[in-house]
Amino acid sequence: MPLRDSLALALIMISKGIVDIGSYSVMYDKQVISDALFCYLTIMIVSVASIVPILVKRFYDPSRKYLCSQKRTILNSKLNQELRMLGCVHVPGHVNSIINLMHTLCPTKESSISLDVLHLVKLSG
Numbered sequence: 001m002p003l004r005d006s007l008a009l010a011l012i013m014i015s016k017g018i019v020d021i022g023s024y025s026v027m028y029d030k031q032v033i034s035d036a037l038f039c040y041l042t043i044m045i046v047s048v049a050s051i052v053p054i055l056v057k058r059f060y061d062p063s064r065k066y067l068c069s070q071k072r073t074i075l076n077s078k079l080n081q082e083l084r085m086l087g088c089v090h091v092p093g094h095v096n097s098i099i100n101l102m103h104t105l106c107p108t109k110e111s112s113i114s115l116d117v118l119h120l121v122k123l124s125g
Contacts, residue, residue, distance in 0.1 A: 008060035015052040017045045082112040090120040 001009075021042065028038045074083065083105070087098040098117070107113040 004059045004061075008056050011052050011056050011059070015048055017049045020045050080110050082114050083107075084114045084116070086116050086118060088118045088120055 024033065024038055024041050024045075027033045028035075033041075077083070087094075087101075089095055089098070098115070102113065102115065105113060
């Protein structure tokens with residue numbers, strides 16, 4: 001991801017003002033934070049909320065295409081470049097399918113395969 005796009009995304013992610021004001025208001029009502037701290041935090045939220053849109057407009061250009069999604073196919077890869085794959089394992093039977101796929105692709109030293117395996121676990125609670 002280009003640096004300018006990642007900076008714009010980071011600025012958007014840190015400017016969640018209404019959620020912060022709500023949580024600070026609840027903490028202020030329960031007297032967890034003092035008057036001065038609540039005032040300081042509210043001023044910081046307002047200042048961040050006023051600066052972030054200006055910076056996002058500066059860093060992000062919507063007319064530009066996403067560079068990281070262009071020409072990322074096997075057809076456009078270089079001749080001796082490694083093939084990068086992601087395998088997801090949810091149940092033990094998926095491991096055999098991934099191994100069979102690896103044997104089918106016949107990797108060599110000239111055209112190697114990089115396999116990243118993701119173990120999916122259902123979270124409870």
